[in-house]
Amino acid sequence: MYNFDEIIDRSHTNAMNTDGFRSYIFHADDTMTFPYKDEEFIRMWVADMEFATPDVIIDAIKERLDKRIFGYTRVFENSYYEVFANWCMKRYGWTFDKNQLVMSNGIIPALFELVDYICKKDEKVLFLTPSYAYFKYAADHNSREYVCSDLINIDGYYTIDFEDLEKKASDEKTTLLIFCNPHNPTGRVWKEDELKKVGEIIEKHNLWVISDEIHCDLLRLNQTHIPLGKVMQDYERMITCMAPSKTFNMAGLMLSHIIIRDESLREIWLNRHYNFDNPLSIAAAQAAYEKGGIWLEELRAYLDENFRFTGEYLSKNLPNAKFKISEATYLAWVDLGAYFDKDEDLPMFFAYEAGVLLEGGNMFVDNSDGFIRLNLACPISMLKGGLKRICEAVNKKHEGTDK
Numbered sequence: 570m571y572n573f574d575e576i577i578d579r580s581h582t583n584a585m586n587t588d589g590f591r592s593y594i595f596h597a598d599d600t601m602t603f604p605y606k607d608e609e610f611i612r613m614w615v616a617d618m619e620f621a622t623p624d625v626i627i628d629a630i631k632e633r634l635d636k637r638i639f640g641y642t643r644v645f646e647n648s649y650y651e652v653f654a655n656w657c658m659k660r661y662g663w664t665f666d667k668n669q670l671v672m673s674n675g676i677i678p679a680l681f682e683l684v685d686y687i688c689k690k691d692e693k694v695l696f697l698t699p700s701y702a703y704f705k706y707a708a709d710h711n712s713r714e715y716v717c718s719d720l721i722n723i724d725g726y727y728t729i730d731f732e733d734l735e736k737k738a739s740d741e742k743t744t745l746l747i748f749c750n751p752h753n754p755t756g757r758v759w760k761e762d763e764l765k766k767v768g769e770i771i772e773k774h775n776l777w778v779i780s781d782e783i784h785c786d787l788l789r790l791n792q793t794h795i796p797l798g799k800v801m802q803d804y805e806r807m808i809t810c811m812a813p814s815k816t817f818n819m820a821g822l823m824l825s826h827i828i829i830r831d832e833s834l835r836e837i838w839l840n841r842h843y844n845f846d847n848p849l850s851i852a853a854a855q856a857a858y859e860k861g862g863i864w865l866e867e868l869r870a871y872l873d874e875n876f877r878f879t880g881e882y883l884s885k886n887l888p889n890a891k892f893k894i895s896e897a898t899y900l901a902w903v904d905l906g907a908y909f910d911k912d913e914d915l916p917m918f919f920a921y922e923a924g925v926l927l928e929g930g931n932m933f934v935d936n937s938d939g940f941i942r943l944n945l946a947c948p949i950s951m952l953k954g955g956l957k958r959i960c961e962a963v964n965k966k967h968e969g970t971d972k
């Protein structure tokens with residue numbers, strides 16, 4: 570049994586989570602002050618976990634350290650591919666040809682590059698909203714126009730507006746769909762019928778599609794991930810992005826898998842990459858997929874309980890909040906529209922009034938006003954403290970009103 574209740578001190582580790590919030594959330598420098606000391610904040614924002622990376626991964630890194638030489642390295646041994654391909658087959662019933670796999674030190678940098686390789690200057694990038702903001706930034710960074718298709722929200726359960734998606738996909742200048750599967754921030758796990766409809770639209774309009782599946786292992790226990798590539802087995806204009814970074818809390822090791830089916834696009838990528846990788850990251854990733862399954866199942870059970878607790882706590886203490894337990898990710902997407910005006914800066918409110926760092930609607934491109942996103946990948950004691958502060962701050966704001 571792993572101890573997910575353990576509070577781990579992350580100070581002096583150059584963690585984005587503890588040291589990067591002023592610039593990332595508030596676009597401010599270190600002179601920005603709050604009524605709370607930095608160490609007094611309860612951090613529920615950036616998507617990494619407060620849990621120790623699995624011991625099997627740490628042991629693999631230590632074993633590689635004992636080899637004592639860290640020269641130029643890339644994945645040469647077939648065992649790496651076999652371990653990852655086996656993981657995909659066992660957990661998703663899907664795999665891919667070894668020659669389609671390239672490595673990237675992150676999915677964000679891969680998105681930034683792929684938009685440039687795929688979309689001509691006057692072409693557009695399409696994605697669903699609310700959205701992880703880096704889909705927008707990948708278009709902005711490359712001076713490509715982006716187009717959003719708003720998801721339909723019915724009492725906190727989000728579905729794809731296929732009519733709107735089709736309409737936007739039919740624009741001949743829209744050539745790339747960035748598809749988030751599972752979806753951040755709504756937590757949806759797209760089902761086979763939904764994926765088939767998306768696939769039909771992609772094929773009909775001959776779109777390129779990047780299926781960003783970074784959250785695909787962080788499922789509630791009753792969910793199963795279906796890669797888009799499994800539904801579109803023969804579609805060449807597809808890139809699938811996966812990584813151990815979210816699953817095993819190793820984003821700082823900067824290793825992700827980009828599976829590029831189209832040979833000419835893969836050639837462009839390889840020609841632009843001096844593609845060496847960090848030997849410690851390779852050792853970590855291989856151990857994760859080879860031996861991390863037991864830890865992952867215990868993590869999933871712990872997260873399911875954190876989600877259950879969150880649902881109960883909010884319904885008791887913030888009855889007008891709308892919240893559906895995410896089908897995947899460790900991110901809770903909570904509609905506080907009943908308590909705040911549309912243009913309220915929610916991250917600022919909760920940092921000042923509750924001492925909680927969280928991400929808020931205006932950080933998810935569009936179709937997200939009045940929402941907060943809470944990272945639940947933390948010990949239950951931390952979660953209880955964060956939820957208590959959040960609810961007290963909202964209720965204090967509304968003291969004397971009927972909300």
Ligand SMILES: Cc1ncc(COP(=O)(O)O)c(C/N=C2\CONC2=O)c1O
Pocket residue numbers: 614615616617674675676677678701749753781783812814820825
């Ligand atoms: C959908 C999605 N794609 C890519 C990434 C980042 O990939 P990387 O470059 O690390 O390989 C994230 C991380 N999501 C984060 C990170 O902090 N807050 C979030 O929502 C993500 O949610």
